[in-house]
Amino acid sequence: MSANENPVVPTNFIHHIIDSDLKANKNNGKVATRFPPEPNGYLHIGHAKSICLNFGLAAKYQGRCHLRFDDTNPEKESDEYVQAIMRDVEWLGFKWHELHHASDYFGQLYDYAVQLIKDGKAYVDSSTPEQIRANRGTLTEPGKPSPDRSRSIAENLDLFQRMRAGEFADGQYVLRAKIDMASPNINMRDPTIYRIRRVHHQRTGDAWCIYPMYDYTHCLSDAIEGITHSICTLEFEDHRPLYDWVLHELDTPCHPQQIEFARLQLEYTIVSKRKLNQLVTAKHVGGWDDPRMPTIAGMRRAGVPAAAIRDFCERIGVTKKDAWIEAGVLENCIREDLNQNALRAMAVLQPLRVVIESYPEAQTEWLEVSNHPQRPELGKRKLPFTRVVLIEQDDFAENPPPKYKRLVPGGEIRLRGAYVIKCHAAVKDADGRIIELRCSHDPNTLGKNPEGRKVKGVIHWVSESNSLPAEIRLYDRLFRLPYPDNEKNFLAALNLDSLTILEHGRVEASLAGVAPESCRQFERTGYFCVDKDSTDTKMVFNRTVTLREDWVKE
RNA sequence: UGGGUCGUCGCCAAGCGGUAAGGCACGGGGUUUUGAUCCCCGCAUACCAAGGUUCGAAUCCUUGCGACCCAGCCA
Numbered sequence: 353m354s355a356n357e358n359p360v361v362p363t364n365f366i367h368h369i370i371d372s373d374l375k376a377n378k379n380n381g382k383v384a385t386r387f388p389p390e391p392n393g394y395l396h397i398g399h400a401k402s403i404c405l406n407f408g409l410a411a412k413y414q415g416r417c418h419l420r421f422d423d424t425n426p427e428k429e430s431d432e433y434v435q436a437i438m439r440d441v442e443w444l445g446f447k448w449h450e451l452h453h454a455s456d457y458f459g460q461l462y463d464y465a466v467q468l469i470k471d472g473k474a475y476v477d478s479s480t481p482e483q484i485r486a487n488r489g490t491l492t493e494p495g496k497p498s499p500d501r502s503r504s505i506a507e508n509l510d511l512f513q514r515m516r517a518g519e520f521a522d523g524q525y526v527l528r529a530k531i532d533m534a535s536p537n538i539n540m541r542d543p544t545i546y547r548i549r550r551v552h553h554q555r556t557g558d559a560w561c562i563y564p565m566y567d568y569t570h571c572l573s574d575a576i577e578g579i580t581h582s583i584c585t586l587e588f589e590d591h592r593p594l595y596d597w598v599l600h601e602l603d604t605p606c607h608p609q610q611i612e613f614a615r616l617q618l619e620y621t622i623v624s625k626r627k628l629n630q631l632v633t634a635k636h637v638g639g640w641d642d643p644r645m646p647t648i649a650g651m652r653r654a655g656v657p658a659a660a661i662r663d664f665c666e667r668i669g670v671t672k673k674d675a676w677i678e679a680g681v682l683e684n685c686i687r688e689d690l691n692q693n694a695l696r697a698m699a700v701l702q703p704l705r706v707v708i709e710s711y712p713e714a715q716t717e718w719l720e721v722s723n724h725p726q727r728p729e730l731g732k733r734k735l736p737f738t739r740v741v742l743i744e745q746d747d748f749a750e751n752p753p754p755k756y757k758r759l760v761p762g763g764e765i766r767l768r769g770a771y772v773i774k775c776h777a778a779v780k781d782a783d784g785r786i787i788e789l790r791c792s793h794d795p796n797t798l799g800k801n802p803e804g805r806k807v808k809g810v811i812h813w814v815s816e817s818n819s820l821p822a823e824i825r826l827y828d829r830l831f832r833l834p835y836p837d838n839e840k841n842f843l844a845a846l847n848l849d850s851l852t853i854l855e856h857g858r859v860e861a862s863l864a865g866v867a868p869e870s871c872r873q874f875e876r877t878g879y880f881c882v883d884k885d886s887t888d889t890k891m892v893f894n895r896t897v898t899l900r901e902d903w904v905k906e
Numbered sequence: 907u908g909g910g911u912c913g914u915c916g917c918c919a920a921g922c923g924g925u926a927a928g929g930c931a932c933g934g935g936g937u938u939u940u941g942a943u944c945c946c947c948g949c950a951u952a953c954c955a956a957g958g959u960u961c962g963a964a965u966c967c968u969u970g971c972g973a974c975c976c977a978g979c980c981a
Contacts, residue, residue, distance in 0.1 A: 362919075362920075362928085362929095363920080364919095364920095368922090388981095389981095390980085390981050392980090392981080422981065424980095424981080425980060425981070427980090428980075428981090477979095479979095480979095481978080481979055484978095484979075485977075485978085488977055489908095489977075490908085490977060491907095491908050491909075491976075491977060492907065492908045492909095493908085494908090495977090522979090523979065525979095526979050528979095535909085536908050536909040536910090537908090537909055537910075537976080538908090538909080538976060538977050539909095539976075539977095541977085544978085544979050546979085547979040548979080549979080563979095565978090565979075565980085565981090566980070566981050567981095569981095570981085586910095586911070586912090586974080586975065587974095587975055587976075587981095588975095588981090589910055589911060589975075589976090590909075590910055590911090590975070590976050591976090592910090593910095612911085614912085614974095619917090625981095667918075667919090667928095667929060667930080668918060668919085668929095669918065669919050669920085669929095671912090671918090671919075672911065672912060673911095673912055673913075673918090673919090673974095674911090674912065674913095674973070674974050674975090675917085675918065675919090676917075676918085677917070677918065677930095678916090678917045678918075678930070678931070680917085680930060680931065681917075681918070681929085681930050681931090683930095684929090684930060684931090685930095687942090687943095691942075691943060692943095696940080725938085725939095725940080725942095725943075726943065726944075755941090757941060758941090766939055767939090768939060768940065769939070770939090772939095797939095799939090801939085807939085809939095809941075810938095810939045810940065810941090811940090812940075873940085873942085875940045875942080876940045876941080876942070877940090878942095899940075899941090899942050899943090900941095900942065900943090901941070901942085902941065902942085903941045
């Protein structure tokens with residue numbers, strides 16, 4: 353595939369920063385990044401952008417990229433999420449050079465906190481959350497110091513040790529950094545860095561009853577791991593002074609540079625773990641891996657190739673601009689990959705019986721068709737042609753709209769890879785519904801055009817007797833509005849027709865036994881992949897994406 | 907009315923003082939036993955606005971305007 357041989361890897365402002373760091377021999381010419389998810393939900397397309405960025409940087413600069421779980425809030429975290437995250441990162445195609453957990457550093461983090469206290473840079477506060485909030489001030493007014501701010505170092509040390517020892521109730525005390533209650537940056541108004549919480553931690557169990565906060569933990573974890581460039585999203589820009597403050601006050605192995613970029617915003621989707629969790633919990637979807645979910649697991653189940661996600665992340669770029677990506681960009685990446693790589697197959701989603709009266713009843717011809725019209729190296733397969741075939745209900749119209757290119761009464765159509773047939777009659781049931789077509793075939797049209805006339809269209813088909821029953825799940829976008837988050841309640845933007853199940857599909861017999869996650873292009877209808885719900889008696893396919901349809905719809 | 911950041915084509919996005927890359931979308935044409943793919947062609951005298959500096963500005967300066975983020979013992 354020469355198309356992907358010379359990918360033009362776009363550059364972005366982070367490359368510029370690193371390039372100049374390298375030129376100045378900062379960090380001894382090394383580059384180390386990390387992807388730091390909190391294990392409180394499944395990874396989504398927004399995380400994919402961050403993963404591609406961080407692992408991509410390490411690859412580009414021959415550096416390292418760590419996977420680090422930011423597991424400092426045991427109330428929301430679980431091992432299920434840890435496992436899912438590792439699975440998703442690997443599936444996306446990345447290998448971490450080191451695996452870490454912020455919880456691995458709890459001991460060191462505690463020692464650093466003691467040092468901060470000894471230096472007079474942190475104090476134990478007995479204020480309630482309400483008092484802390486009230487004293488924090490507002491965006492335009494400075495905060496007021498807590499009465500505990502002047503507590504002695506000795507007393508702070510004693511109290512902090514006893515916090516750890518479990519002598520106090522949850523919430524009774526917190527440890528705060530002593531910075532500046534009048535700072536125009538609210539994050540610098542003595543942020544809480546430790547809280548008491550008697551919660552079982554998925555990794556450290558009940559070893560701790562105090563847990564460090566993100567701002568305190570993240571920078572130190574980066575420094576401990578020797579991260580050189582700590583990349584995060586824009587909402588942490590205001591936290592950078594705090595990141596730098598902690599590392600400046602403490603004697604750490606290094607001082608990583610925090611760089612912020614704009615998080616992904618994709619039309620018709622939502623990338624908030626809280627809201628995605630809500631969709632799962634309230635059963636608006638089948639689970640975190642529901643094919644409609646923008647999660648990595650969901651897209652994987654839908655049949656989206658990892659390479660398409662990587663391509664997408666590359667195309668959208670990395671900037672600090674608040675941007676919205678049109679849904680078509682992702683779809684294009686998916687189609688581009690699948691068009692190149694998916695084998696073709698014949699499948700009829702909503703069958704209509706076609707009896708070819710001119711074709712011998714007992715006869716079966718094995719017709720050779722290409723697995724991929726543009727890639728002969730992918731071989732050919734044989735399809736059984738029989739007297740009774742099934743075509744798509746949509747491919748026949750008694751009263752065709754203008755420019756209809758399919759079968760009509762008295763008209764001819766090419767059955768893809770087979771004969772040209774002509775429709776003589778439509779058989780209807782008592783309700784007037786068409787249940788069968790009576791046709792004849794032109795035996796002289798196999799592999800060649802009929803003489804003296806042009807056939808306007810080609811449709812797909814499957815042998816009635818020699819095909820497999822299949823359930824086809826047609827997925828559409830989960831939200832009917834491009835910006836679900838703009839709604840007071842995002843659930844109101846849900847597309848109630850996001851899933852259509854077709855129970856009576858038929859697919860060509862060669863698909864028997866094809867493994868889950870295998871993708872095929874069902875000619876003329878779209879890309880589909882085998883779902884894990886498939887059984888020996890009934891295959892199940894998920895529609896990944898439709899084919900482009902360039903014509904005006906009726 | 908505090909602080910932080912951003913503003914180049916419908917949507918992304920290069921550009922970093924020398925005269926507007928690319929992708930998606932869109933429009934037109936061609937090939938085609940998938941109305942798919944593929945292939946051509948078109949698509950910003952213009953870079954939020956207004957001033958200024960300069961031989962020359964999207965790029966530098968000034969002043970406006972607009973958008974986003976921040977007041978968790980969440981991350």
